[in-house]
Amino acid sequence: MKRQRHSVEFKIQVVKEALEAGNKAAVARRYDIHPNLVHRWTKEYQDGKFGDVDITAIPTxxxxxxxxxxxxxxxLLGEKDLEIAILRDLLKKKNPHLLKKLK
Known part of the structure; x- marks a missing residue:
């Protein structure tokens, strides 16, 4: 597997999310990276080893x-629920025997 190089901005974004969430493993899964990497980046961030990056310029x-x-x-979720209800009503009217399979 080829190694990836991540930008400092990406690392800081991941670290900020990990610190806010309090769960480094969940953030690592979200970005498909190893949890140990997130832990190491967090430690480097807290030690100030990310260099002269303007942290305030990173959008949060x-x-x-x-x-x-x-x-x-x-x-959006409400609209989708309404759409599903309408489609089920149509299905019930046209093909009542198929409604049993939906439940």
Missing amino acids: LDAKALSQENEQLKK
Whole structure:
């Protein structure tokens, strides 16, 4: 397997998520990297070994943005649920014998 080189910005993003979540293994799974790598990056970040990178320039989501995204996702989920209900009603009207298989 070929080694990958990750940018400092990517490493800092992963480290920030790991520190916020408190679960390095979950963040590692999300990015498909080894948990030991996330642990090492976190240690390097806390020791200040990432060099002269402007950490404030790296975009992060604040609470307001997360809240807006959450509301948008809830709306999409509601629309999908409504769409499924409509399709099931149509199926029930046209092919009532198939409805037994859906439940």
